[in-house]
Amino acid sequence: MANTTGTQSFEYEAQLGDYFALLKPRVMQLVVFTALVGMLAAPTAVHPVVGFASILFVAIGAGASGALNMWWDADIDAVMRRTANRPIPAGKVQPGEALALGVALSGLSVMMLALSANLLAAGMLLFTILFYAVFYSMWLKRSTPQNIVIGGAAGAFPPVIGWIIATGSFSFEPWLMFALIFMWTPPHFWALALFMRGDYDDAGVPMLTVTHGRPSTRRHILAYTILLVILAIGTAFTAIGGPIYLVTALVLNALFLLGAYRIWQRDEDDSEADNYAVERKFFRLSLWYLFLHFGAILAEASLRPLGWGGWS
Structure with a gap:
């Protein structure tokens, strides 16, 4: 209890x-x-x-x-x-x-x-x-x-x-939205775990940073981000996607992938301040990442009844 x-x-x-x-x-x-x-x-x-x-x-x-x-x-x-x-x-x-x-x-x-x-x-x-x-x-x-x-x-x-x-x-389409959030969640929270440092250690929560270490966590962030990028851009060519979503996804995923790569490049020999800044910046970007992807889906849905949007 x-x-x-x-x-x-x-x-x-x-x-x-x-x-x-x-x-x-x-x-x-x-x-x-x-x-x-x-x-x-x-x-x-x-x-x-x-x-x-x-x-x-x-x-x-x-x-x-x-x-x-x-x-x-x-x-x-x-x-x-x-x-x-x-x-x-x-x-x-x-x-x-x-x-x-x-x-x-x-x-x-x-x-x-x-x-x-x-x-x-x-x-x-x-x-x-x-x-x-x-x-x-x-x-x-x-x-x-x-x-x-x-x-x-x-x-x-x-x-x-x-x-x-x-x-x-x-239906198939809402599970695409499910998948976007599901694949976004690990890099989002692992970035938080990286820059919050000792919190999860002190609490005894087996976050990846605690059980496998920071270098492994950085590799996991990059791997999940690559999979997320493929999924997010691919969603543009489905029934809930369209030109607005595609442009949004291309820009956001380029930035997100760059951020994950910079985290992966870091190691424990880098200064703590530098690591903290990179990890925190990626975490903040992750908040906008999800909001703007879903905003683009909403924009496509709003324009579709007017005869514009989608790929038809």
Whole structure:
């Protein structure tokens, strides 16, 4: 069960903002955006009210996952500099409150998505919550250096859910969007692990930097980036791609590949400041990388009804 050792006493009275922080709002933004793109890129139009409500419930489900993750990871969050100020280790919210909030929002989001959209979308949302909160947080994260590789699927499901909200069925195209996020996740988080340095060591989390060392992590970043570049550019020639997406993908992937190559070139003889700057720059680029790829998919989908876009 979750370990809360190291958290502060609970004399502080929690504010609304503290509970909202449990929902990981930054992660929620990415979930909402990719789910929205998945829904709008689908060939079936969705009524605006239905679409708004459905995306809202997906966001609530993402927040529920975040609260459950923070409840379970309270012990390691207290050790890591990046997470020490989260509501539970900072002593702002009690662990039991985070658990109750996560469970309640999980049930609410799944039930309401079933009513606003369809049962298949609700089922996928439930699966995503369980995958992240149980399979990843409670098992993968602390047991294998492949944690972020396999666990990255949790963050890749939202566009699939968005597509199902619109169509009520699976299709090839949303799995391309899934694959983009899935292949992007390892280099994104491994770059973070490189420049955060001792955080994962201190917390005992078997991130690749801890179990295989920094040189191996650099090689893995380059290898995954090469595969990601092939996938991302190839997506331009599918039903969700088009000229706008192709230009965007060519520019972004050239920059991303260059960044991964520069990380791969580094070694432990280089100055710590130089390594930190290269790794942090790549991490920041990775945030724009995903947003702009999905923005291009959305642009293609928006123009297609006007008779422009795509390759036809």
